[in-house]
Amino acid sequence: xxxxxxxxxxxxxxxxxxxxxxxxxxxxxxxxxxxxxxxxxxxxxxxxxxxxxxxxxxxxxxxxxxxxxxxxxxxxxxxxxxxxxxxxxxxxxxxxxxxxxxxxxxxxxxxxxxxxxxxxxxxxxxxxxxxxxxxxxxxxxxxxxxxxxxxxxxxxxxxxxxxxxxxxxxxxxxxxxxxxxxxxxxxxxxxxxxxxxxxxxxxxxxxxxxxxxxxxxxxxxxxxxxxxxxxxxxxxxxxxxxxxxxxxxxxxxxxxxxxxxxxxxxxxxxxxxxxxxxxxxxxxxxxxxxxxxxxxxxxxxxxxxxxxxxxxxxxxxxxxxxxxxxxxxxxxxxxxxxxx
Numbered sequence: 091x092x093x094x095x096x097x098x099x100x101x102x103x104x105x106x107x108x109x110x111x112x113x114x115x116x117x118x119x120x121x122x123x124x125x126x127x128x129x130x131x132x133x134x135x136x137x138x139x140x141x142x143x144x145x146x147x148x149x150x151x152x153x154x155x156x157x158x159x160x161x162x163x164x165x166x167x168x169x170x171x172x173x174x175x176x177x178x179x180x181x182x183x184x185x186x187x188x189x190x191x192x193x194x195x196x197x198x199x200x201x202x203x204x205x206x207x208x209x210x211x212x213x214x215x216x217x218x219x220x221x222x223x224x225x226x227x228x229x230x231x232x233x234x235x236x237x238x239x240x241x242x243x244x245x246x247x248x249x250x251x252x253x254x255x256x257x258x259x260x261x262x263x264x265x266x267x268x269x270x271x272x273x274x275x276x277x278x279x280x281x282x283x284x285x286x287x288x289x290x291x292x293x294x295x296x297x298x299x300x301x302x303x304x305x306x307x308x309x310x311x312x313x314x315x316x317x318x319x320x321x322x323x324x325x326x327x328x329x330x331x332x333x334x335x336x337x338x339x340x341x342x343x344x345x346x347x348x349x350x351x352x353x354x355x356x357x358x359x360x361x362x363x364x365x366x367x368x369x370x371x372x373x374x375x376x377x378x379x380x381x382x383x384x385x386x387x388x389x390x391x392x393x394x395x396x397x398x399x400x401x402x403x404x405x406x407x408x409x410x411x412x413x414x415x416x417x418x419x420x421x422x423x424x425x426x427x428x429x430x
Contacts, residue, residue, distance in 0.1 A: 095139030098243035134219035151227035213267035225260035
């Protein structure tokens with residue numbers, strides 16, 4: 091249940107943590123829950139209020155109505171300060187000035203209070219755990235035509251305590267004192283916001299990866315269906331392709347080392363260390379013919395490649411004359427028989 095605590099303060103220069111103040115605790119609907127006098131240092135724990143309204147002593151705040159010309163909202167505060175300055179003996183920088191909206195005829199309700207005194211008390215209340223949301227002069231916390239406008243709120247609680255407060259007060263955000271609890275809350279809010287942004291980014295990245303995976307899967311399905319047209323439905327492209335391959339091998343016989351793929355893999359591994367560029371490739375009758383791009387490096391490497399091929403059970407030959415850039419690889423019959 092949300093609760094609202096209204097405090098009737100003594101004069102600001104008489105307040106410390108042990109000062110007893112008159113208070114009334116209301117529920118959201120306005121029903122009185124508790125009232126009495128209690129020291130400030132125990133008031134926060136004793137009431138647990140969610141919202142605190144502070145009513146200043148009538149001797150602390152000065153209230154007035156000033157005529158303000160129609161200016162832009164960004165200039166209104168400067169205009170009001172200029173109107174208040176002739177009315178006070180204090181330096182304008184030593185005051186906290188609060189004001190309400192401008193009326194249809196240019197009148198603005200204003201109030202001012204000693205800056206150092208009110209901010210000191212506000213800081214103390216915040217440090218005690220009181221969530222101050224309004225700091226209002228007594229004149230704006232009383233019913234209209236109150237018979238005793240100079241008397242602070244007193245017990246027992248009556249209609250004077252129930253007067254709705256104006257939206258404006260001295261509890262302006264720019265004057266709000268530093269509060270460790272509020273600072274931690276703000277930090278937590280920023281951390282929570284950062285986590286939400288990170289999670290949103292992670293979700294976008296996951297969606298992108300999912301789209302890429304779907305694209306790769308669709309491509310794999312198309313490749314498998316192109317390779318095996320008899321396959322009308324592809325659910326697991328890799329496994330189904332392997333099954334079809336195995337079925338073909340069973341139908342045509344077991345693969346041998348002279349087949350294209352085993353021979354091609356061995357030749358690729360053999361030529362890997364050399365700077366040899368391939369122009370064309372043909373496989374026929376268990377012979378893999380490579381047509382190389384003509385360059386001095388390929389010709390010089392031939393003998394070295396041939397000797398290494400023999401060590402790996404391969405035979406390398408080439409045409410003499412103008413076609414010596416065609417290298418032919420085949421499997422040694424002895425080597426192939428041993429590997430079978």
